[in-house]
Amino acid sequence: MKRKDIMVIVGIAIVSAIFSYVISNALFGTQTDQSKLLEAPEVQxxxxxxxxPDERFFNPQSLNPTKNITIGDYSQ
Structure with a gap:
């Protein structure tokens, strides 16, 4: 690459960096901008x-879902 090509690439990179910085500040603002700060609602x-618990579901006669159930004659 020639020296002129490198200078053009560096110049474009600098211009695009400045453009990106300006656009990002316009979109997101700064931390000192009080109008854009949000407040979280207070929760209990x-x-x-x-x-x-309801006695219909939690009683001594209820089924135990964690108990192993064997259907038929199953042996290995």
Whole structure:
């Protein structure tokens, strides 16, 4: 490459960097711009207390879904 070609590439890179910087500041703004700062809504803390579960589902006669069930005569 010739010296002139390298200077053209460097010049284009500098111009594109400046253009990108200006456009990004226009889109995203700066940290000191108070009009663009957002506030998060206040949320209620999570309680550690739970209501009593329904007796229809949680009782001693309920099925245990973690128990192994064998259908038929299955042996290996």
């Amino acid at each position: 803390p999570i309680s550690a207390e739970f209501p009593t």
